[in-house]
Amino acid sequence: MALVFPFSAIVGQDEIKLALLIAAVDxxxxxxLAFGDRGTGKSTAVRALAQLLPKMKVVVGxxxxxxPDKPAPACEHCRGKKEGELKSxxxxxxxxDLPLGATEDRVVGALDLERALTQGVKAFEPGLLARxxxxxxxxxxxxxxxxxxxxxxLDVAASGENVVEREGISIRHPARFVLVGTGNPEEGxxxxxxxxxxxxxxxxxxxxxxxxxxxxxxxRDAFERDPEAFVAxxxxxxxxxxxxxxxxxxxxxxxxxxxxTLESAAKLCMGxxxxxxxxELTLIRAGRALAAFDGDATVGDKHLRRVAPSALxxxxxRNPLDEAGSTVRVERALQEHFGA
Amino acid sequence: MxxxxxxxxxxxxxxxxxxxxxxxxxxxxxxVALRSLPGLARDRxxxxxxxxxxxxxxxxxxxxxxxxxxxxxxxxLAATLRAGKPIAERGILAETxxxxxxxxxxERVSAGTAARLxxxxxxxxxxxxxxxxxxDSPTRFGVVALDEGMTEDERxxxxxxxxxxxxxxxxxxxxxxxxxxxxxxxxxxxxRKRLADVTAPDEVVEALCGTALSLGVDSLRAPLLAxxxxxxxxxxxxxxxxxKEDAAIAAxxxxxxxxxxxxxxxxxxxxxxxxxxxPDQPPPEGENEQPENVEDRPLEDMIxxxxxxxxxxxxxxxxxxxxxxxPRAPSxxxxxxxxxxxxxxxxxxxxRGEPRSGGARLNVIETLRAAxxxxxxxxxxxxxxxxQSGLAERTARVEVRKDDFRIxxxxxxxxxxxxxxxxxxxxxxxxxLAEAKGAVELLLAECYVRRDQVAMVSxxxxxxxxxxxxxxxxxxxxxxxxxLPGGGGTPLACGIDLAVMLADQIRRKGQTPFVILLTDGSAxxxxxxxxxxxxxxxxxLASARALRAAGLTALLxxxxxxxxxxxxxxxxxxxxxxxxxxxxxxxxxxxxIKAVTPPRESLAG
Numbered sequence: 054m055a056l057v058f059p060f061s062a063i064v065g066q067d068e069i070k071l072a073l074l075i076a077a078v079d080x081x082x083x084x085x086l087a088f089g090d091r092g093t094g095k096s097t098a099v100r101a102l103a104q105l106l107p108k109m110k111v112v113v114g115x116x117x118x119x120x121p122d123k124p125a126p127a128c129e130h131c132r133g134k135k136e137g138e139l140k141s142x143x144x145x146x147x148x149x150d151l152p153l154g155a156t157e158d159r160v161v162g163a164l165d166l167e168r169a170l171t172q173g174v175k176a177f178e179p180g181l182l183a184r185x186x187x188x189x190x191x192x193x194x195x196x197x198x199x200x201x202x203x204x205x206x207l208d209v210a211a212s213g214e215n216v217v218e219r220e221g222i223s224i225r226h227p228a229r230f231v232l233v234g235t236g237n238p239e240e241g242x243x244x245x246x247x248x249x250x251x252x253x254x255x256x257x258x259x260x261x262x263x264x265x266x267x268x269x270x271x272x273r274d275a276f277e278r279d280p281e282a283f284v285a286x287x288x289x290x291x292x293x294x295x296x297x298x299x300x301x302x303x304x305x306x307x308x309x310x311x312x313x314t315l316e317s318a319a320k321l322c323m324g325x326x327x328x329x330x331x332x333e334l335t336l337i338r339a340g341r342a343l344a345a346f347d348g349d350a351t352v353g354d355k356h357l358r359r360v361a362p363s364a365l366x367x368x369x370x371r372n373p374l375d376e377a378g379s380t381v382r383v384e385r386a387l388q389e390h391f392g393a
Numbered sequence: 394m395x396x397x398x399x400x401x402x403x404x405x406x407x408x409x410x411x412x413x414x415x416x417x418x419x420x421x422x423x424x425v426a427l428r429s430l431p432g433l434a435r436d437r438x439x440x441x442x443x444x445x446x447x448x449x450x451x452x453x454x455x456x457x458x459x460x461x462x463x464x465x466x467x468x469x470l471a472a473t474l475r476a477g478k479p480i481a482e483r484g485i486l487a488e489t490x491x492x493x494x495x496x497x498x499x500e501r502v503s504a505g506t507a508a509r510l511x512x513x514x515x516x517x518x519x520x521x522x523x524x525x526x527x528x529d530s531p532t533r534f535g536v537v538a539l540d541e542g543m544t545e546d547e548r549x550x551x552x553x554x555x556x557x558x559x560x561x562x563x564x565x566x567x568x569x570x571x572x573x574x575x576x577x578x579x580x581x582x583x584x585r586k587r588l589a590d591v592t593a594p595d596e597v598v599e600a601l602c603g604t605a606l607s608l609g610v611d612s613l614r615a616p617l618l619a620x621x622x623x624x625x626x627x628x629x630x631x632x633x634x635x636x637k638e639d640a641a642i643a644a645x646x647x648x649x650x651x652x653x654x655x656x657x658x659x660x661x662x663x664x665x666x667x668x669x670x671x672p673d674q675p676p677p678e679g680e681n682e683q684p685e686n687v688e689d690r691p692l693e694d695m696i697x698x699x700x701x702x703x704x705x706x707x708x709x710x711x712x713x714x715x716x717x718x719x720p721r722a723p724s725x726x727x728x729x730x731x732x733x734x735x736x737x738x739x740x741x742x743x744x745r746g747e748p749r750s751g752g753a754r755l756n757v758i759e760t761l762r763a764a765x766x767x768x769x770x771x772x773x774x775x776x777x778x779x780x781q782s783g784l785a786e787r788t789a790r791v792e793v794r795k796d797d798f799r800i801x802x803x804x805x806x807x808x809x810x811x812x813x814x815x816x817x818x819x820x821x822x823x824x825x826l827a828e829a830k831g832a833v834e835l836l837l838a839e840c841y842v843r844r845d846q847v848a849m850v851s852x853x854x855x856x857x858x859x860x861x862x863x864x865x866x867x868x869x870x871x872x873x874x875x876x877l878p879g880g881g882g883t884p885l886a887c888g889i890d891l892a893v894m895l896a897d898q899i900r901r902k903g904q905t906p907f908v909i910l911l912t913d914g915s916a917x918x919x920x921x922x923x924x925x926x927x928x929x930x931x932x933x934l935a936s937a938r939a940l941r942a943a944g945l946t947a948l949l950x951x952x953x954x955x956x957x958x959x960x961x962x963x964x965x966x967x968x969x970x971x972x973x974x975x976x977x978x979x980x981x982x983x984x985x986i987k988a989v990t991p992p993r994e995s996l997a998g
Contacts, residue, residue, distance in 0.1 A: 152520050153508050166479050169765030194508045238868045259611050267602040270616045
């Protein structure tokens with residue numbers, strides 16, 4: 054489709070940009086949920102990310118885009134083949150839209166109607182989940198997604214595998230993806246189970262100072278009037294960011310997490326009373342990804358501090374009578390633990 | 394184009410100008426939210442818009458209950474069967490590319506449809522993933538949302554309204570004969586050619602952003618839309634650069650109707666009422682810097698003047714109202730369908746069966762899938778049975794038999810909306826009010842799981858008001874509850890009346906209302922606002938009978954420290970459950986309510 058607004062040209066919105074970059078550096082951090090007012094550019098940021106991501110290697114002919122170095126065990130195409138047999142090529146990392154109104158068969162995949170009708174062959178036609186494997190699955194207005202699709206997603210996101218049993222087809226294929234959701238809190242709450250699947254959650258606000266707002270409008274207008282020229286102008290910055298992403302990915306395995314940092318994270322989570330260990334795990338992983346992105350060798354408190362609001366704000370036990378939002382509570386805990 | 398000063402223009406002239414600007418750039422201005430009952434003014438305006446659009450530009454009407462396959466596109470059944478392979482069909486949105494989409498009864502459009510529309514507007518294209526097909530088609534169009542709402546509460550979904558540049562209200566507006574300076578189709582055609590090359594000077598962009606901020610317009614879409622409108626206006630006037638006049642007109646047409654506060658010269662004076670402010674927003678920091686910024690911005694001042702003149706007197710009252718029920722879409726927060734029918738709701742699987750009685754819907758895709766594996770066999774069978782089969786059968790590429798029919802079953806929970814009617818008068822002591830608020834929030838916290846909604850009506854002083862339109866959003870509930878003041882008389886009758894009215898609206902949306910009245914029952918203000926206990930009690934009892942006549946299920950929670958007979962009597966007249974809870978706190982109230990509320994897990998179809 055048409056050209057996409059460049060990632061580097063997005064004014065402000067540091068939290069969502071950082072969260073997306075962290076998810077791109079380390080997909081195991083889990084997905085990103087962005088909740089915020091209308092017209093704040095949530096969708097713009099996600100679509101821009103798609104253009105920013107470095108290419109990845111996939112097995113030629115594999116319907117599930119397996120990594121030639123590490124084919125998924127559940128992949129029928131690549132299973133049992135020797136290393137030399139798999140040819141590879143470079144493709145864009147998929148950022149797959151899950152549009153509202155998508156039907157179940159398109160999401161999980163179903164019998165290939167065309168081949169069945171014309172050739173009488175029973176073949177599986179992979180769905181959105183297959184396409185999103187190793188990439189991102191984007192749900193706009195996540196809180197409006199129909200329940201039966203949410204159920205589906207929850208299961209697949211947890212297991213990393215899509216099991217299809219329908220129309221006489223019995224198939225399982227790998228489906229590991231980073232879930233990215235956006236929504237407006239005014240439209241209703243997100244189901245707690247779905248909320249939990251997102252590693253990071255960010256709040257997006259409309260910028261309030263005039264200069265920023267003018268810049269947003271100016272850039273958007275420039276983009277809409279001449280997309281090619283605008284994208285070309287920002288290409289350098291996008292390239293730079295992409296190289297930084299690649300470097301961070303390479304650095305990631307070597308980033309150390311000292312015991313002191315682990316302890317800080319544990320204390321912070323205990324202080325906030327987050328449910329389960331997932332909060333701590335996400336906090337550490339996000340901190341490590343950030344350190345890698347910043348080019349630091351070890352994860353320190355400064356990294357935790359920056360990722361803590363996104364990693365923890367949606368994991369606090371809800372107290373409807375507490376007027377203070379969860380963001381404020383995390384901030385308060387951060388003050389206590391790390392000082393002002 | 395015109396030398397009239399802006400204040401002289403009539404609403405009709407403005408409306409015609411808006412039509413011309415939409416015609417110049419449907420995709421950029423995105424469109425119009427047109428609040429009007431069907432009638433001469435609306436018809437004339439729509440005719441004007443059509444006459445201004447270049448010939449051949451599609452103008453399509455979007456019916457209220459359109460299904461996804463027609464909205465976005467899907468499988469073309471007839472063609473699929475003819476060809477023997479899936480053939481895609483474009484939806485209405487893709488067919489409207491380059492033109493204007495008329496959204497009928499926009500105030501009733503569901504949040505789901507609005508979200509789909511919004512996604513297409515944002516992406517500049519339709520993406521379909523359904524029925525085994527995938528279509529990507531670049532699509533840009535303008536929208537005219539025909540809003541026929543009567544009450545303050547009936548509004549098009551905010552997700553849609555926010556994206557439309559113009560807001561027109563035809564109440565009390567009658568069409569005028571076309572003025573001499575009205576742009577005609579030729580002007581529009583010329584402007585469309587010029588549009589792409591019209592430049593926007595920096596000061597215009599700055600002024601529009603500044604004006605939006607001073608008017609308390611939060612969304613960044615507003616200044617962008619204003620810029621698009623200014624550009625269209627410049628093109629229409631034959632200019633190559635957006636002028637001050639263009640900017641002023643754009644601000645007046647786009648920003649003024651969105652204003653949430655009047656621009657005030659010294660910011661420190663600004664002390665907006667509490668519930669006026671958008672959610673969790675400390676006074677913007679940018680504001681303090683504003684005087685310096687504004688100083689050397691004569692253009693912004695000029696635009697503000699124009700806008701101020703366009704904001705009618707008494708708007709502040711309206712603004713307060715708007716602030717309270719800010720996202721006006723009554724159906725916001727609920728995805729999916731509202732009608733109670735077997736054919737709607739969440740699909741609960743597919744089974745073999747016949748779509749005969751109209752009580753079930755044929756699932757074409759699943760039917761074809763069921764038929765697919767048998768095709769070679771059936772073809773052979775047919776060939777063997779020789780040439781006696783008719784022509785129709787021979788040309789049919791896909792043979793579907795009765796056994797193949799699959800129908801979709803739908804499941805729909807009847808949604809319940811709990812209406813809290815809270816006595817906020819002086820007699821119901823203030824701390825009771827706090828507990829009632831707490832109980833509402835506690836119940837709301839469970840609502841998402843139960844798919845229920847909550848609404849809140851409060852009454853005090855002389856009247857009742859709708860404090861919280863039906864919602865499932867904690868954010869909204871908190872904001873609206875926080876601003877609830879207490880004290881004053883007890884107009885119990887008004888409170889009950891409003892609840893009955895609201896319940897009726899809810900029922901018309903296919904949901905089940907459930908009324909919970911929290912009061913001490915000591916009514917002392919009559920329905921007409923006059924003080925006096927006997928009349929007030931009589932009115933309250935009458936209202937209670939009206940509630941019963943409406944067939945509503947209700948619960949009366951008596952919050953008086955020493956329960957009195959009147960509350961019990963009112964409950965009896967309402968045929969409501971009566972629950973005296975003299976010293977309960979929020980948790981106890983919500984617990985008690987949960988305990989007596991009937992389970993509501995009915996499935997249809």
